[in-house]
Amino acid sequence: MPKVGMEPIRRAALVKATIAEIGEAGTLDVTVSQIAKRAGMSSGLAHHYFGGKDQIFLAAMRHTLALYAAEVRGALSMACTPQDRIGAIVRASFSHSHFQRDVIAAWLNFYVLAQSSQQARHLLGIYQRRLRSNLIFALRPLVGLRAVDVAEQLAGMIDGLYLRQSLGQSLVDPERAIRHVMRAVALELAQGPSR
Amino acid sequence: MPKVGMEPIRRAALVKATIAEIGEAGTLDVTVSQIAKRAGMSSGLAHHYFGGKDQIFLAAMRHTLALYAAEVRGALSMACTPQDRIGAIVRASFSHSHFQRDVIAAWLNFYVLAQSSQQARHLLGIYQRRLRSNLIFALRPLVGLRAVDVAEQLAGMIDGLYLRQSLGQSLVDPERAIRHVMRAVALELAQGPSR
DNA sequence: ATTTTTATTGATTGACGGATCAATCAAAAA
DNA sequence: TTTTTGATTGATCCGTCAATCAATAAAAAT
Numbered sequence: 001m002p003k004v005g006m007e008p009i010r011r012a013a014l015v016k017a018t019i020a021e022i023g024e025a026g027t028l029d030v031t032v033s034q035i036a037k038r039a040g041m042s043s044g045l046a047h048h049y050f051g052g053k054d055q056i057f058l059a060a061m062r063h064t065l066a067l068y069a070a071e072v073r074g075a076l077s078m079a080c081t082p083q084d085r086i087g088a089i090v091r092a093s094f095s096h097s098h099f100q101r102d103v104i105a106a107w108l109n110f111y112v113l114a115q116s117s118q119q120a121r122h123l124l125g126i127y128q129r130r131l132r133s134n135l136i137f138a139l140r141p142l143v144g145l146r147a148v149d150v151a152e153q154l155a156g157m158i159d160g161l162y163l164r165q166s167l168g169q170s171l172v173d174p175e176r177a178i179r180h181v182m183r184a185v186a187l188e189l190a191q192g193p194s195r
Numbered sequence: 196m197p198k199v200g201m202e203p204i205r206r207a208a209l210v211k212a213t214i215a216e217i218g219e220a221g222t223l224d225v226t227v228s229q230i231a232k233r234a235g236m237s238s239g240l241a242h243h244y245f246g247g248k249d250q251i252f253l254a255a256m257r258h259t260l261a262l263y264a265a266e267v268r269g270a271l272s273m274a275c276t277p278q279d280r281i282g283a284i285v286r287a288s289f290s291h292s293h294f295q296r297d298v299i300a301a302w303l304n305f306y307v308l309a310q311s312s313q314q315a316r317h318l319l320g321i322y323q324r325r326l327r328s329n330l331i332f333a334l335r336p337l338v339g340l341r342a343v344d345v346a347e348q349l350a351g352m353i354d355g356l357y358l359r360q361s362l363g364q365s366l367v368d369p370e371r372a373i374r375h376v377m378r379a380v381a382l383e384l385a386q387g388p389s390r
Numbered sequence: 391a392t393t394t395t396t397a398t399t400g401a402t403t404g405a406c407g408g409a410t411c412a413a414t415c416a417a418a419a420a
Numbered sequence: 421t422t423t424t425t426g427a428t429t430g431a432t433c434c435g436t437c438a439a440t441c442a443a444t445a446a447a448a449a450t
Contacts, residue, residue, distance in 0.1 A: 004447060006397060026310035027223075031437060042399050047439065108307045114362050115221035115300060125364050152356075153375040157348065160355020164347075167309050169320050180348040187382040199417065201427060226407060237429050242409065 010049050011059065013039040018060040023102025028057060028109050058119050064106045065127055071095055072134065083189075085138035086154075089131070090181045093158045094165075094174040104166045131155050144193035150185075157181050205244050206254065208234040213255040218297025223252060223304050253314050259301045260322055266290055267329065278384075280333035281349075284326070285376045288353045289360075289369040299361045326350050339388035345380075352376050 017039035021030040032053055036046040050056045075088035097103065113120040135151035143150055161177040212234035216225040227248055231241040245251045270283035292298065308315040330346035338345055356372040 004396065027307060044400070045398060053438070105310060108310065111358070111362060112222060112303045112307050115303065121362075121364070124362060128359060128363060149375065149378070152359075152371075153352065153379060156356035156359055156372070156375065157352045158355065159358050160353065161347075161351035163306070163354050163358065164323060164351055167306060167316075167319060168323060169316070176347070177351070180344065180351065183344070184348060184379055184382075187379075187386070191382070199426065239430070240428060248408070
């Protein structure tokens with residue numbers, strides 16, 4: 001059975017299984033054995049490739065973050081005007097794929113982990129700065145010096161509406177969240193550029 | 196030593212200790228023994244009064260929620276105009292006490308727990324509905340039919356800015372968050388009432 | 391053909407933690 | 421005084437889990 005070049009395959013399978021397990025449990029309280037079993041291997045192999053539970057989680061986080069980043073990049077690549085860029089970021093942030101059970105669980109646990117894990121905090125920082133700077137870049141031509149403030153405002157709204165949609169008891173309505181953010185954008189744009 | 200009527204005292208001590216422990220760990224991964232020790236009693240007694248770890252956590256959550264609710268009520272009681280009411284809600288939401296390490300940890304873990312615990316989800320629902328309806332009530336006289344939409348927008352911004360402030364690497368700046376929300380309010384108010 | 395490297399297992403270890411329980415103690419009630 | 425009730429402890433039970441390790445197997449290198 002043993003073939004060569006298994007490492008990337010095993011790692012990918014473990015990352016995928018980790019996210020699935022976390023999604024089912026809602027917590028990071030999942031065992032390495034559960035993850036390994038779902039990924040079709042023994043627990044020992046999981047340790048062999050990742051070194052420990054923490055590293056498995058971090059890899060899963062990195063993967064989740066990378067998926068989101070790719071989605072944003074993809075949407076941005078098709079935007080021509082600054083307005084389109086903002087719309088692209090917002091739509092990507094509320095895309096269908098983000099409201100999957102396991103993705104939501106990954107993000108929430110990510111936040112929790114960021115309090116105690118240096119590496120998780122670092123990763124989260126990357127996400128936050130990227131969202132912020134993407135927004136600032138798109139806003140600059142539209143609102144001038146106010147770009148930074150508006151970007152922080154919008155970033156907050158995006159994260160917060162995502163949270164409320166994810167944990168609200170009513171079914172998620174991404175379109176509604178998108179409208180809310182875009183309305184705030186429209187009001188700011190109506191103010192014209194600069195301060 | 197044994198006196199009568201210890202129950203409420205013990206329960207309060209346990210709740211306080213639980214929040215402190217969670218704050219230090221950043222996780223719900225704290226042992227009943229740790230909590231009990233910090234509260235100055237044996238682990239058996241903690242089980243005696245709460246029945247189990249889950250119930251201890253929920254009590255701690257209820258307490259955190261109650262503190263926040265009291266803060267909002269207090270601020271609202273001194274507000275006369277609708278504008279004041281909105282300002283009161285926003286300021287209470289970003290008050291100094293909310294950015295304590297242990298309070299932040301409680302909220303983040305609360306979110307995580309809400310995915311898997313029926314009771315936690317229910318509690319969170321109460322918080323979310325209360326914030327929403329407080330905002331709608333204050334907004335109605337100002338923006339008429341748009342109140343619901345604006346309230347959801349603001350609620351999202353409040354939760355999201357709290358999250359970003361709490362987990363950002365730069366030091367927290369509640370005033371800045373408050374300005375961001377209040378600016379969004381001002382822009383909406385400038386639109387006048389109704390739709 | 392032999393050695394080395396990579397892949398893989400699953401048993402094992404060592405530690406930890408939630409819950410339970412019997413036993414103790416003192417205040418209140420009878 | 422005796423009984424009952426509530427408070428309290430800490431050892432113990434039972435289970436779990438992360439991590440390690442020796443052993444095995446197959447491919448690749450020599």
